[in-house]
Amino acid sequence: MANMMTEFPEIEIKQDEPLMRYTYTHTGGPADWLAFPKSVEEVQTLVAYANDHQLPLTVLGNASNLIVRDGGIEGLTLILTRMNSISVADDRVTAQAGAAYIDTTIAARDHSLTGLEFAAGIPGSIGGAIFMNAGAYGGETKQVVESATVLLPDGTVSRLTNEELDFGYRHSSVQDSHGVVLDATFRLASGDHEQIAAKMNELNARxxxxxxxxLPSCGSVFKRPTGYFAGKLIHDAGLQGYTSGGAQVSTKHAGFIVNIDHGTANDYVAVIHHVQETVKEKFGVSLQTEVRIIGRN
Incomplete structure (x- = not known):
């Protein structure tokens, strides 16, 4: 594959590129190949190349709710953050997969459209938000998405309705189909600009x-267990401040693990496992990770 960079000179491609430069945790080993497509056509070209050469394919956005293992990622990794256009027409906002969710909420606010306030501080990309049905403060992506364009593994591009996206808690059908989100359209409602801005400011202050x-973190680490709050369980187990290597259960919010001193992915995983074991032992509750952990050990 030594000719991949010369084969696609119009696309920025790096070899053996450390992913810690791109992840919110500041951890992660090298990607064998890391590409930054700027258009749908470039994504299609790279996916087809990966298929033709039987290269494992990984697609990332802002890499915010993610831990990349220290061994890095095999094959071809795409980071879509250069596909970041956002357009507004009437009550609809359409954003490409690499657009920041925060920027999309700002576009909605600037056009006096309400419905996306809950996402004002979610650090992920639109692709990640669709993939994970991202949510915060009582709102979820599924409540406002009308449709999303998805590139399926066989190379076909499909426009999926909200129903076809089959949203669940931190889940969508894209996870099952192994598709690549290309863009999403949100259907919102007209609202009062000042009220929308005030709500976003309030949530961001909270x-x-x-x-x-x-501090670097991967956001909320654990899914909410039925009948409980993960952060409270971790706090009640006395785990705030628990540290392995450079990773620590945040002393500010027990649901977060922060990188306090050149932590590695192994440090993060060690903290996660200790938290899971301790909470299970003390309260009989099994904490499931919300954060995605990918790559080689």
């Missing part, structure tokens, strides 16, 4: 007050 935004 987030800043409660979450360790000053």
């Amino acid at each position: 987030r800043a007050a409660k979450q360790p935004l000053d």
Whole structure:
């Protein structure tokens, strides 16, 4: 595959590129090949190349709710953040997969469209938000998405309705189909600009007050167990401040694990496993990870 960079000179492609440069946790080993497509056509070209050469394919957005293992990622990894256009027409906002969810909420606000306020501080990309049905403060992506364009593994491009996306808690049908989200359209409602801005500011202030935004993290680590709150269970287990290597259960919000001193993915995983074991032992509750953990050991 040594000719991949010369085969696609119009696409920025890096070999053996450390992914810690791109992840919110500042951890992660090298990608064998890392490409930054700028268009749907470039994504299709790269996916077809991976298929033809039987290369494992991984697609990333902002890499915010993600831990890449220290061994890096085999095959071809795409980062879609250069596909980031956002357009507004009437009550609909359409954003490409690499657009930041935060920027999309700002576009909605600037056009006095309400419905996306809950996502004002979610650090992920639109592709990740569709893939994971991202949510916060009582809102979920599924409540406002009208449709999404998805590139399926066989190379076909399909426009999926909200129903076809089959959203669940931190889940969508894209996870099952192994498709690549290309864009999404949100159907919103007309609202009062000042009220929308005030709500977004309020939620961002709440987030800043409660979450360790000053340190690298992968966001909320665990799914909410039925009948409980993960953060409270971790706090009640006395685990805040628990540290392995450079990764630590945040002393500000127990649901977060932060990188306090050159932590590695192995450090993060060690903290996750200790938290799971301790909470299970003390309360009989099995915590499931919300964060995706990918790559080689």
